[in-house]
Amino acid sequence: MAMTSEYNAEVSQIDTPLNDDELDEGQQLYEHFRFEVDRGQVPVRIDKFMFEKLQHSSRNRIQKAAEAGFVHVNDRPVKSNYKVRPGDIVTLMLDRPHYDTTIEPEEMPLDIVYEDDDLMVVNKPAGLVVHPGCGNFHGTLVNAIAWHMRNIPTYDPNDPQVGLVHRIDKDTSGLLVIAKTPEAKTSLGVQFFNKTTHRSYNALVWGNFVEDSGTIEGNIGRDPKDRLRMAVFPQGSDIGKPAVTHYKVLERFGYVTLVECILETGRTHQIRAHMKHIGHPLFSDERYGGTEILRGERTGSYRQFVLNGFKTCPRQALHAKTLGFVHPRTKKQMDFTSDIPEDLGNLLEKWRRYTPSQKV
Template sequence: MIEELDEITLMEDDEGQDNLYEHLRMEVDRGQQAVRIDKYMSEHVQHSSRNRIQKAADAGFIQVNGKPVKSNYKVRPGDVITLMLDRPHYDTTIEPEDIPLEIVYEDDQLMVINKPAGMVVHPGCGNFHGTLVNAVAWHLRDLPTYDPNDPSVGLVHRIDKDTSGLLVIAKTPEAKTELGAQFFNHDTHRSYHALVWGNFSEDTGRIEGNIGRDPKDRLRMAVFPPGTEVGKSAITHYKVLERYGYVTLVECRLETGRTHQIRAHMKHIGHPLFGDERYGGTEILRGERTASYKAYIQNCLKLCNRQALHAKTLGFVHPVTGEQMDFTSELAEDMAALIEKWRHYSRNTEIS
């Protein structure tokens, strides 16, 4: 149940709710006092939370007696509550799959992996096979203490499907607990390289703003004023690495790790990531409106058909030895080629 609700606002299709499938059915007990449905379900459905139930209701997936209700609906005795999702119930058991991995480091406690762009990290809506977790399960298939379906081991953090770069996997519960605490307390060191639209007047900067689900687009995050109750606090530091006139290569260092943090923060300050369709980065936001320039941009988008974002460095303290571990990865080939194309363009073009 908890995994199903967790995917509701992260689905990658927008086909609506023409075909809904029942995932849960329950009847309200006789003698039940009137209480909000989100409170009732959070108390009666195992491994779920009130927040996730509210999201399900907002998306129209909670029904009472066959009709969608909002999270403030008050249940009555005899009400039949159903959770209806826009995909069939799927067995989420993680099976090992023979998928190549670029392993940067490995010992008996953890693995550091350089994930390619296009690979989903964890099975979810529409992506039940071919994920990083399936590949790790295959790599560790002969390790009797590693169960890919045990949440106490495995992924410590995530990066987006179309973001390339470094991730750490915990092989033992002790390693995951210790590493998870470091990420929670912001004791890790992570930096990303991003190609963004526009030039900057300054060489460094700091972006602070809460990140939460965009009320106008459930697949996108939005930035809200810091200190408000909307979203979660997020801070990104950036430094200009190279300027190409109409786009800029920047290094982003995370103080926090929120969903789509860099993508949403850069959009918020007027510098969407190049190629980031979800946040407007596939539009021509800077430069001339000539046919040749438009063709050049289209060629760039074909060369790197994703947001130009790479998890470049990762640093943490080893959960057992206490040693500081720092890793750096080379840019993915498509992003490196895109940057070189812009370098050449800026050197040979007079940019106003």
């Protein structure tokens, strides 16, 4: 079964503007983007398909690229009205080399939770980019992993058959699993694809919940008004991919709530987009409106309290707390839990001290 993970689609994006010029006959082209269309993909125009995948481009520029012969399907150029089919290999071929994203080992600290000959589980701090990409070509988690594995002859950080199995956002903290062998990568990849892994996140979100638990369902795709943000579309829509998030209230603070989120799917910004969609953006999440004072009193003291909270945790209040999977070799269930990081922990303590004195 051939699979191209969502993670791979994200990091293989164009890092420079599309070229509007016509393609010269015999001109050498360089691959900038590759994606294997999912088995369940409904027919959709390729310009729309690529628009959802390419974070830093517009549909108009993708159409111009297709007109210039830069958009290929199964190694042949296609026009923007071509409809992708399951199993298609879509590539963006440009007239200049891709930025060199060769992963070089860099000595950086790693918080290793578990390690054996097959895999490694790390606790990523907030602020650390997972993989080289637009504007972040050095100092990433995979550079640190490459340094840690530098004396293992069989581990090549540039080989897609090993390495990260999934990812979390730069400003999200928490657990990630890394495969050291192709066999481990395949096994773990199948588990993520079949949704048999167990992942839970802790999130501090704006507002109170009437219920103690619930489920959010809705397709997630690129927001057409903001390419750096994801939006939620109706289930069954041909826009975006299906996504399901289960949540449970852990602690109530009146104006904000600490929730546990359990993912059935692993879409880009899934928790952030789903919570925004139901009116509960993550606290301190600038991209999704969480740095506005969305609930509470109209007093100067409350405003200052919230602003101090933003300074205490200057990133989305989201932590990948648990991770569980079946070990590729031993077939035993492996479950890991990471402590709430200091910035989020201090923020929660502020709300715990504030809430009892308020009538909320």
